[in-house]
Amino acid sequence: MSAVDVVLVDDHHMFRAGVKASLDDRVRVVGEAATVDEAVRVVHELAPPVVLLDVHLPGGDGGGGAEVVRRCVDVPGTRFLALSVSDAAEDVVAVIRVGARGYVTKAIDPAALSDAVLRVAGGDAVFSPRLAGFVLDAFGAAAGDVATGDDELDRLSAREREVMRLIARGYTYREVAAELFISIKTVETHVSAVLRKLQLSNRNELTRWAAARRLL
Amino acid sequence: MAVGLAAHLDVPVAVVRIALVALVPVAGIGLVLYVFWWLTVPVGDPAAAATGARPSALQRLARRQTLLRPDGRRVALADLALGALLVLAAGVLVAMRLGAQVDSTWVLPALLVLVGLGLAWSQLDAVQRPTGDRRRISVLRLIGGVLLAAAGVLLLVGESVGRGVEPALMVQAGIGALAVLLGVGLVLAPWWVRLVRELGDERAARAREAERADIAAHLHDSVLQTLALIRARADEPAEVARMARAQERELREWLYDDRHEPGTSLVAALRAVVAEVEDSRSGPTGEPVAVDVVVVGDRVPDADAQALLQATREALVNAVVHGRPPVSLYLEAGPAITEVFVRDRGDGFDLDAVGPDRFGVRESIIGRVRRRGGTARVTSSPERGTEVHLCMPVGGSSPAPDAAPAPAPHPAGARVGDPDHPAAAGRTDLQEDA
Numbered sequence: 001m002s003a004v005d006v007v008l009v010d011d012h013h014m015f016r017a018g019v020k021a022s023l024d025d026r027v028r029v030v031g032e033a034a035t036v037d038e039a040v041r042v043v044h045e046l047a048p049p050v051v052l053l054d055v056h057l058p059g060g061d062g063g064g065g066a067e068v069v070r071r072c073v074d075v076p077g078t079r080f081l082a083l084s085v086s087d088a089a090e091d092v093v094a095v096i097r098v099g100a101r102g103y104v105t106k107a108i109d110p111a112a113l114s115d116a117v118l119r120v121a122g123g124d125a126v127f128s129p130r131l132a133g134f135v136l137d138a139f140g141a142a143a144g145d146v147a148t149g150d151d152e153l154d155r156l157s158a159r160e161r162e163v164m165r166l167i168a169r170g171y172t173y174r175e176v177a178a179e180l181f182i183s184i185k186t187v188e189t190h191v192s193a194v195l196r197k198l199q200l201s202n203r204n205e206l207t208r209w210a211a212a213r214r215l216l
Numbered sequence: 217m218a219v220g221l222a223a224h225l226d227v228p229v230a231v232v233r234i235a236l237v238a239l240v241p242v243a244g245i246g247l248v249l250y251v252f253w254w255l256t257v258p259v260g261d262p263a264a265a266a267t268g269a270r271p272s273a274l275q276r277l278a279r280r281q282t283l284l285r286p287d288g289r290r291v292a293l294a295d296l297a298l299g300a301l302l303v304l305a306a307g308v309l310v311a312m313r314l315g316a317q318v319d320s321t322w323v324l325p326a327l328l329v330l331v332g333l334g335l336a337w338s339q340l341d342a343v344q345r346p347t348g349d350r351r352r353i354s355v356l357r358l359i360g361g362v363l364l365a366a367a368g369v370l371l372l373v374g375e376s377v378g379r380g381v382e383p384a385l386m387v388q389a390g391i392g393a394l395a396v397l398l399g400v401g402l403v404l405a406p407w408w409v410r411l412v413r414e415l416g417d418e419r420a421a422r423a424r425e426a427e428r429a430d431i432a433a434h435l436h437d438s439v440l441q442t443l444a445l446i447r448a449r450a451d452e453p454a455e456v457a458r459m460a461r462a463q464e465r466e467l468r469e470w471l472y473d474d475r476h477e478p479g480t481s482l483v484a485a486l487r488a489v490v491a492e493v494e495d496s497r498s499g500p501t502g503e504p505v506a507v508d509v510v511v512v513g514d515r516v517p518d519a520d521a522q523a524l525l526q527a528t529r530e531a532l533v534n535a536v537v538h539g540r541p542p543v544s545l546y547l548e549a550g551p552a553i554t555e556v557f558v559r560d561r562g563d564g565f566d567l568d569a570v571g572p573d574r575f576g577v578r579e580s581i582i583g584r585v586r587r588r589g590g591t592a593r594v595t596s597s598p599e600r601g602t603e604v605h606l607c608m609p610v611g612g613s614s615p616a617p618d619a620a621p622a623p624a625p626h627p628a629g630a631r632v633g634d635p636d637h638p639a640a641a642g643r644t645d646l647q648e649d650a
Contacts, residue, residue, distance in 0.1 A: 087472035107506075109542075129544065133510035136548070168510045169557045170544025175600065 003028040004121045007046060009039040009068065010054040010083070015106070019052065019083075022110035027117050036060030039068045047075050049121045053100065055084035055091045064091075069098040081120045089134050093206060096198050102126025124188045125195035132167035135194055138205040153201045156194065163190045297334060301327070325371035332365030438466055458504035462495055482517045482525075482554070486547055489525055493532045505536045505543055513549035515610070521554065523588045524608045528556050530580040531604040535560035539602055556606040564596035581606070 004027050010016050011034045020029050031046050033039035036059040043051055051072075055065040063070070069080050080100040084091060085107075092103050101120045104113065105128055116126040127135070139156045156164065159180075166176045173191075177184045198206065239246030308323055335357050370386060442463040446456050469487065478484075490507050499505045517525070528545070535543045539560025546557040581604060582592040590608035 087468055129508060129510045129546070133512050133546075136512040165546075165548070168512065169546040169603075170508060170510075170542065170559050 004050060004117060005030045005046070005048045006117055007031040007033065007039075007042055007048045007051045009033045009042075009051060009057065009065070011035065011056075011058055012054075015054075019113070022113065023117070024111065024114045027114050034058075036063065036067050036071075040071045043068070043072045043075055043078060047078055049077060049079065050117050051078060051080045052083050052117065053080050053095070055082055055086055055095050064095075065100075066094045066098045069095065069100055073099065079120050079123070081116060081126060087130070089138070092131060092134055093138070093198070096131075096195070097206070099199065101195065102128075103131045104128045105130060119188075125191045127164075127167050127191055127194070129168050129170050132164045135198060136161070136164050136168060138203060139197070139201075140203075140205075153197050154203045156197065160190050160194050160197075163187060164194060167191075297338075301331065301334075322372060322375050325368045325375065328368030328371065329365050330368075332361045332363070332368060334361070335364065336361030434470060439463060454498070454503050458495065461504060461506050462491070465491055465494070480516050481514055482521050482549060483511045483514045483547070485517050485521075485525055486511065486528065486545075489529045490532065490545065493529060493536060497533055497536045499536060499541065500538065505541045507532060507536070508542055508544045509547075510545070511547045511549075515549045515554070518611075520588045520590070520608050520611075523584050524554060524556060524590065524606055527581045527584045527592065527606055528558060530577075530584075531556075531558040531606070534558075534577065534581075534604075535562075535602065538562060538565070552610055554608045554610065557603060558606075559601060559603040561601040564598050564600070564602050 003025060006023070006027050006029050008016050008019060008029050008031070010019070013034070016032055016034075023029065030048060031042045033042045034057075036057050038059070039051075039053070039057065040060075051068075053065045053068060057064045057068065060067045060071075065080075065082060065084075072078060072080075080095075082092070082095040082100045082103040083106055084095075084103070085105065086092070096103060101123075102116060102125050104116050104126060108116070108128070119126050135156070139154070139161075162180065163176055166179055167173075171179065173184050173187045177187045180187075236246040236250055239249065305327065338357060370390070373389075374386070442459050446459055449455050449459075465487075487509065490509055494504065494507055497505070515521070528547075532543070532545065535558050539562030542561065544557070544559045546555075546559075548555045577594060582594070585592040585606050585608060588608060590606065592607070593605045594602065595605070596602040
């Protein structure tokens with residue numbers, strides 16, 4: 001399998017260098033950008049399969065990573081994986097709502113980051129434990145707000161809730177699959193479904209977070 | 217007014233009042249001073265306001281100045297003035313009845329002017345008070361005051377010019393006065409606008425300055441000192457990592473957390489526990505271990521929650537000291553139960569092989585939670601590490617979590633606890649659902 005091409009977008013040179021050094025040979029960094037405008041230009045030029053994107057970026061209209069995703073919707077085949085040190089829910093939700101395929105914290109270990117890039121390149125969603133926690137919080141899953149039908153966008157199904165809980169507990173997809181006696185593929189399907197709900201749902205909490213970043 | 221002055225001069229209110237009353241006979245100085253200060257002295261305690269505005273390292277932004285509730289006596293002041301006016305009017309009427317030659321033709325206009333002035337000036341006092349729709353009321357006051365005063369002045373002028381005031385002349389004079397006012401207003405408008413704008417700019421600048429000073433104070437207090445310490449001890453990687461982690465935690469808390477009052481947030485208490493364990497405990501080879509914390513929901517901690525926190529702390533210490541990183545901590549505060557999962561990636565251990573008297577798990581984790589009506593379960597296997605699952609019903613009413621009206625019983629946990637299940641083979645389960 002050939003390496004996956006990645007564009008790295010972060011305004012800190014030191015961090016970019018660190019990520020570049022830590023990614024293994026399954027991933028190849030083909031471009032870098034430090035500002036919103038630069039990122040939009042590079043992504044349009046190279047059309048990489050995956051863009052590793054910092055949530056907080058200078059330049060553009062001040063929209064940060066979310067603005068990059070929005071301005072690059074016309075690039076086919078490019079998927080975004082958000083990477084941030086931020087703990088703030090609105091940052092995470094904002095970038096997911098505009099179409100990022102996942103969110104990991106910068107404290108992620110190198111092998112896991114490479115795994116995440118490959119997973120996003122393959123069209124799957126990537127959830128960090130913290131993002132899973134946000135999802136459970138935002139969808140009121142802890143309070144027992146669980147969907148009964150498949151087509152409900154504003155609530156998680158019982159199974160999705162279970163998957164999210166395991167991810168929040170620090171389980172990898174493989175461990176989640178083993179724990180629930182399902183295949184990894186099924187876990188990925190559940191996570192993708194949750195991501196879709198996160199992007200399309202009109203739950204108050206989500207729209208409020210999005211509004212906080214002027215995305216509506 | 218007297219209260220405000222007393223607060224400003226730091227003397228008892230009574231002294232101020234007596235001094236003012238004593239000054240009244242001296243050419244009415246007391247009265248004049250009272251009215252002057254009533255208009256100009258700000259409401260509230262200046263010392264308290266200054267304290268409230270002082271930036272503190274614990275606060276994200278400087279708190280807004282808090283104004284005191286308007287003093288009851290101050291509200292009565294307006295009524296007092298009105299009462300005095302009415303008494304004056306009554307006195308004049310009585311005097312007229314008694315045959316005194318009061319030239320009533322100028323008394324009424326003069327009273328009108330006084331009332332109008334009083335209304336217009338009283339808003340200076342009102343503006344300083346934090347009342348609800350004061351803007352509307354103050355505008356009404358101003359309009360009423362101007363109308364009354366204008367009518368009074370016109371009547372007075374008519375009086376002094378001669379008996380018969382011609383309406384046409386009156387209108388003409390009114391229009392002339394308006395034109396002059398308008399002209400003066402037009403000339404002064406730019407100056408006024410600039411003044412208002414400068415005031416706004418200055419306020420914004422001061423707010424920014426307060427925020428900047430706040431952040432600078434915080435960075436100086438914590439971040440700079442930590443960086444200096446790290447540089448000084450750069451050859452001790454474990455210590456450097458620990459300091460960096462502690463600083464990161466503190467900065468995150470400062471940036472992202474909602475500031476909870478002490479004792480109102482289980483999550484805040486949990487974070488404090490995690491901080492303590494991270495700072496004081498090291499892994500098997502002496503390296504500091506970071507705990508990955510994820511929380512969902514929050515509640516006000518009670519005695520049960522304290523027991524849960526203590527048990528969580530023991531589980532964390534076990535995971536850090538005997539397990540292998542990454543250590544994950546997950547807390548979910550649902551409506552009926554509070555659940556905690558502590559997980560490490562160590563080699564696991566055989567609970568049965570540990571004597572009941574020797575191991576802290578049995579008493580400090582499981583016993584502690586069980587006595588409060590909760591459940592504790594330890595799952596350990598060489599491939600998957602150790603996971604401690606603590607479950608505490610809210611209010612301590614229901615003994616077991618699976619019996620509680622939990623939205624979705626935890627299938628994974630239930631399965632792990634099932635000894636007949638093939639998945640449980642090769643693992644050590646300790647289940648104490650009593």
